[in-house]
Amino acid sequence: MSTEKIQCPCGRIINSPEEYKVLYLKHELKEIDILCPNDSCYLRELGYIKFEIKDGKAVFKEASFYPPFVTWNAGRLGFENAEKILKSHLKAIAKKVDWVRLSAPSAT
Numbered sequence: 001m002s003t004e005k006i007q008c009p010c011g012r013i014i015n016s017p018e019e020y021k022v023l024y025l026k027h028e029l030k031e032i033d034i035l036c037p038n039d040s041c042y043l044r045e046l047g048y049i050k051f052e053i054k055d056g057k058a059v060f061k062e063a064s065f066y067p068p069f070v071t072w073n074a075g076r077l078g079f080e081n082a083e084k085i086l087k088s089h090l091k092a093i094a095k096k097v098d099w100v101r102l103s104a105p106s107a108t
């Protein structure tokens, strides 16, 4: 078992930030859901990205993973190590968000 890999409490190993699913359903709340890649995951939502609209453009506001997911990984990897990896994952996820699509008022 690798000690450098992020894992969801459901057991799914997340090798790279590419594996998370990103949901754009909460456009009105200006929030994007970060989901576990495992479709039958009991947690489903692992974190979120919040954004705001400035001059008609969606811009990054904040991103975070939820406590159950963070605690699980901190317990396995150590808090500092887990925090470091999870932060880099959030950065990578925020990078691949379709900000242009979010900026459109009719985005679904």
Ligand SMILES: [Zn+2]
Binding pocket: 008, 009, 010, 011, 012, 036, 037, 038, 041, 042, 043, 044
């Ligand atoms: Zn999961």
